Amino acid sequence: MNSRLTRVLFLAGVAYFVCMALAHFFGIKVPVLFVYFDTPFYAYQDKIIAFAVCAYIGLFWSAASHRSVALVAIQVLAVTVLGLASVNLSDALASVLSAEQTTLPYWIQTIAIGIYWLALVLAYVRDGNVLRR
Secondary structure, eight states: OOOHHHHHHHHHHHHHHHHHHHHHHHTOOOTTTOTTTTSOOOHHHHHHHHHHHHHHHHHHHHHHHOHHHHHHHHHHHHHHHHHHHHHHHOHHHHHHSOTTOOSHHHHHHHHHHHHHHHHHHHHHHHHHHHHHO
């Protein structure tokens, strides 16, 4: 069983991913909801991202209540953070940025998601230690 804190953390992720899906579906390009908010994009890609984010919504909703799913959600989020870092370092991203653009805003958002991941890990581990007592 997850603690109240762990449930709240996962439900915060649900809220975030719902907002992200809506922003992508409607093309509302704002930082936080769009990591790469100031890069060229195609509207159909954002619709695909919106639907794909629904998988995160379902996963995190389920993880809020089921400890066995929580670990999977944490692992998936870790892969996401690594994937974003990979994109931030990629030549593909560099090729679409203008000379005055920096990757700093993308790194800030990647780090913020990484901090959220760390909070989930710490809460999950704490719950495990409490359950063993």
